[in-house]
Amino acid sequence: MTRDLAAFCDYLKTHGLKLTASRRLVVEKLAGTHGHISADDLLDLLRRDKTPVSKATVYRTLSILEESGLFDGHDFGSGRKLYEPVVGRAHHDHLYCINCGRVIEFEEPRIERLQQEVVTHHQFTPVYHSHKIFGYCADCRDKTAPQKGGDHV
Numbered sequence: 001m002t003r004d005l006a007a008f009c010d011y012l013k014t015h016g017l018k019l020t021a022s023r024r025l026v027v028e029k030l031a032g033t034h035g036h037i038s039a040d041d042l043l044d045l046l047r048r049d050k051t052p053v054s055k056a057t058v059y060r061t062l063s064i065l066e067e068s069g070l071f072d073g074h075d076f077g078s079g080r081k082l083y084e085p086v087v088g089r090a091h092h093d094h095l096y097c098i099n100c101g102r103v104i105e106f107e108e109p110r111i112e113r114l115q116q117e118v119v120t121h122h123q124f125t126p127v128y129h130s131h132k133i134f135g136y137c138a139d140c141r142d143k144t145a146p147q148k149g150g151d152h153v
């Protein structure tokens with residue numbers, strides 16, 4: 001049993017929920033991805049494996065996982081959440097390509113430090129933060145950004 005699955009099992013037990021065969025399949029599949037996957041993409045992966053898991057089960061399991069704090073569901077707009085494991089991972093923030101949906105992770109101690117200064121200044125107790133930058137990745141920038149005209153640079 002993987003660490004994610006074991007932790008999920010514990011969470012279900014303490015909340016009076018059952019680890020059904022299909023919930024187990026969802027968690028195992030999710031743990032095998034590298035994160036930043038949407039419910040629909042996860043459903044596609046399961047269907048490709050000819051795994052009989054309903055859409056409702058995938059959505060429900062993901063929401064339990066998010067409530068449990070084992071996985072983060074990042075909302076990158078248009079109601080599409082991308083899930084990634086939290087346990088055993090260092091804090092990081094995200095760059096999101098609004099053209100191809102690519103997610104790039106970054107960790108910048110200077111930004112973290114500045115954020116800490118801001119909350120201290122406001123005597124604010126932070127619980128979590130999520131820093132997202134939306135734009136175009138290097139591949140998409142060349143395809144979508146308006147070309148700089150030589151005369152107008």
Ligand SMILES: [Zn+2]
Pocket residue numbers: 097098099100101102136137138139140141
């Ligand atoms: Zn892109």
Ligand SMILES: [Zn+2]
Pocket residue numbers: 035036084092093094105
């Ligand atoms: Zn991430």
